[in-house]
Amino acid sequence: MKKYLFITFSIITFLSCSSSKESRNATVIIDPNPTSEMARLMREMTIELDEIKIRLEKNETLENNLLDFALIHEAEVTDISFNKPHIMPMSKAFHYVVNEFNKEPNIINYNSIINNCVSCHQLSCQGPLMKINKLTIKN
Ligand code: HEC
Numbered sequence: 001m002k003k004y005l006f007i008t009f010s011i012i013t014f015l016s017c018s019s020s021k022e023s024r025n026a027t028v029i030i031d032p033n034p035t036s037e038m039a040r041l042m043r044e045m046t047i048e049l050d051e052i053k054i055r056l057e058k059n060e061t062l063e064n065n066l067l068d069f070a071l072i073h074e075a076e077v078t079d080i081s082f083n084k085p086h087i088m089p090m091s092k093a094f095h096y097v098v099n100e101f102n103k104e105p106n107i108i109n110y111n112s113i114i115n116n117c118v119s120c121h122q123l124s125c126q127g128p129l130m131k132i133n134k135l136t137i138k139n
Contacts, residue, residue, distance in 0.1 A: 038075035038082070042128070045069055045117075049135050052110060056137060062105035067098050072120075082124060090120040107137050 048067065055062060072091035077083060094116040101109040117132045 036076050036078040038072065038077045041070055041072065041075050046128075046131065046135070049110075049113065052105075053135055053137055056107050056110055064105060065102045066105060067102055069095070069098060071095060084124065086120070086123050090116070090123070094120065107139070111137055 052062070052066065072094060073088045094113070097109065097112045097116050101113055114132065114135045117135070118129065121129050121132060
């Protein structure tokens with residue numbers, strides 16, 4: 001039972017931001033909080049963008065205004081250490097490119113959304129970067 005719990009915990013730690021170098025020496029979260037609003041938003045975005053990626057790769061024509069994400073900088077975070085000064089400007093830049101994609105849903109605009117995910121994560125939390133990089137459409 002103990003072993004099972006340990007494995008589960010390691011997986012969660014690996015997927016979430018806690019595995020990033022920056023936060024490793026910060027606070028040790030012994031009893032992790034329930035998933036934050038921000039983490040939930042991030043997971044939803046990942047799933048939706050993955051679906052869009054598949055459709056774009058099949059050369060489907062996408063409708064306008066497919067994406068309607070809550071504002072990142074207004075979401076509650078798991079740990080206050082995530083509340084850094086770059087979050088607000090990068091969140092605004094992110095929502096700008098999402099809007100461009102909504103107006104013109106094509107591969108170029110899709111990839112610029114993913115580039116914005118990457119930029120913020122390089123500064124915020126590097127744990128999910130591998131997962132995010134997989135969302136990029138290569139041609
Ligand atoms: C403005 C900065 C910023 C942008 C842009 C951003 N993220 Fe995040 N992301 C964060 C922060 C901060 C966290 C940690 C949130 C928390 O744990 O409360 C996070 C967490 C995550 C997680 C881990 C969630 C979990 O289960 O704990 C994933 C996956 C993720 N982001 C994917 C993405 C994807 C995909 C995009 C682009 C569509 C994206 N992020 C855009 C800052 C950002």
